[in-house]
Amino acid sequence: MSKRFTAVITKEESWYVAHCVELGVVSQGKTLEGAKENLREAVELYLDSFGSEDLPESTESPINACTLHPLPLR
Numbered sequence: 001m002s003k004r005f006t007a008v009i010t011k012e013e014s015w016y017v018a019h020c021v022e023l024g025v026v027s028q029g030k031t032l033e034g035a036k037e038n039l040r041e042a043v044e045l046y047l048d049s050f051g052s053e054d055l056p057e058s059t060e061s062p063i064n065a066c067t068l069h070p071l072p073l074r
Contacts, residue, residue, distance in 0.1 A: 003055060005043060009035055020046075022055070 006021040015028045016035035020043050027042040029035035 003047075003052060007036065007039055009039075 005023065007018050008021060009016055009018045009032065011017075012028075015030060016032050017026065017028045018035040018039035019026045020039060023043060023046055025039065025042045025046050027035065027038040029038045
C-alpha cells in the first residue's frame, strides 16, 4: 500500500525548497524536479527510520506537489 503526501515547494533565491506538510520533512534542489526528487528521497528515509504506522490514510502516488510563487510586496 502506498501513501500519499502533500509537498509545498517554494523558490528561495536560487534554490527550490520542498516541504512535506504531513511529516514536516524538508529538502531542496537547484531545480523544481531536483527539489521533488530530493524530497521524495527524504520522505522515504523518514519512513524507513520512523515507520508508517500512525500516518493518515492515503492512496496513489507518494508525492502530490504544488509550487508556490512568491507575490511581490507593494
